[in-house]
Amino acid sequence: MDSNNLIINLTDISFSYPGSPKVLDNLDLQLSRYDKVGLIGPNGSGKTTLFHIIMGLLKPLSGKIEIFGKTAKEEKDFISVRRKIGLLFQDADDQLFSPTVLEDVAFGPLNLGRSRDEAVDIARKTLDFLDLGEFEDRLTYKLSGGEKRLVSLATVLAMEPETLLLDEPTTGLDEKTKTKIKKTLCELDLSYILISHDLDLLFEITDSIYTIKNGKIIVDDKVHLHQHTHAHPHGLYSHKHK
Numbered sequence: 001m002d003s004n005n006l007i008i009n010l011t012d013i014s015f016s017y018p019g020s021p022k023v024l025d026n027l028d029l030q031l032s033r034y035d036k037v038g039l040i041g042p043n044g045s046g047k048t049t050l051f052h053i054i055m056g057l058l059k060p061l062s063g064k065i066e067i068f069g070k071t072a073k074e075e076k077d078f079i080s081v082r083r084k085i086g087l088l089f090q091d092a093d094d095q096l097f098s099p100t101v102l103e104d105v106a107f108g109p110l111n112l113g114r115s116r117d118e119a120v121d122i123a124r125k126t127l128d129f130l131d132l133g134e135f136e137d138r139l140t141y142k143l144s145g146g147e148k149r150l151v152s153l154a155t156v157l158a159m160e161p162e163t164l165l166l167d168e169p170t171t172g173l174d175e176k177t178k179t180k181i182k183k184t185l186c187e188l189d190l191s192y193i194l195i196s197h198d199l200d201l202l203f204e205i206t207d208s209i210y211t212i213k214n215g216k217i218i219v220d221d222k223v224h225l226h227q228h229t230h231a232h233p234h235g236l237y238s239h240k241h242k
């Protein structure tokens with residue numbers, strides 16, 4: 001692996017919530033520039049926890065976090081991490097907190113030191129890029145689940161991150177909206193780790209799959225993604241894909 005291109009380098013990370021068994025147990029993870037990685041694992045296996053560790057929202061019990069070649073340990077180290085890595089939260093309500101869509105999307109650039117006018121300009125361009133231009137005056141708390149998901153993605157992209165951590169970005173979305181997110185990710189050409197239970201999606205927009213099991217990342221050569229052909233001759237009846 002070319003260490004100059006290493007964006008995320010976790011070594012021996014262990015973590016447990018207070019009073020609970022270990023969620024992450026001596027976990028190693030590497031993400032390099034241009035990598036598009038899918039992350040799978042059962043419910044409760046620690047996928048979201050892992051993202052929160054990378055962003056410095058949770059502190060590991062032990063282990064080393066290196067981001068863009070720099071060790072990140074204290075809260076101050078994670079300030080620059082959060083400028084470079086954009087996290088799309090699993091729950092959009094954790095992401096959105098401003099009254100209107102425009103304010104929410106402008107918040108990130110403002111926080112990064114842009115002027116009010118610049119931040120609004122970036123926010124408008126990002127919303128347009130996602131075909132959400134008409135949403136700017138909408139109240140965020142009144143958006144539908146799928147709309148919140150898209151606006152959340154806009155808040156992340158408006159910060160012009162170098163890498164994305166996407167926690168189930170398409171869960172609960174209709175096919176059209178899902179396609180929009182897929183297209184956006186392809187167009188942006190950023191590296192990312194994408195958590196999803198949707199193997200068809202991972203087949204389309206990732207290059208490799210990591211599995212989280214017993215608190216560790218397994219790069220399983222046996223996980224060969226293949227695409228299903230969804231002709232569905234049996235319509236509503238349950239059926240198996242070969």
Ligand SMILES: Nc1ncnc2c1ncn2[C@@H]1O[C@H](COP(=O)(O)OP(=O)(O)OP(=O)(O)O)[C@@H](O)[C@H]1O
Nearest residue numbers: 017020023041042043044045046047048049050090
């Ligand atoms: N704030 C918390 N306090 C205590 N335990 C927690 C907390 N958040 C998560 N957990 C527990 O930690 C484990 C890992 O949770 P996590 O949310 O990381 O799983 P996940 O792989 O993202 O699951 P899912 O696929 O359901 O989103 C679970 O057993 C969960 O119940």
Ligand SMILES: [Mg+2]
Nearest residue numbers: 047048049090
């Ligand atoms: Mg999760």
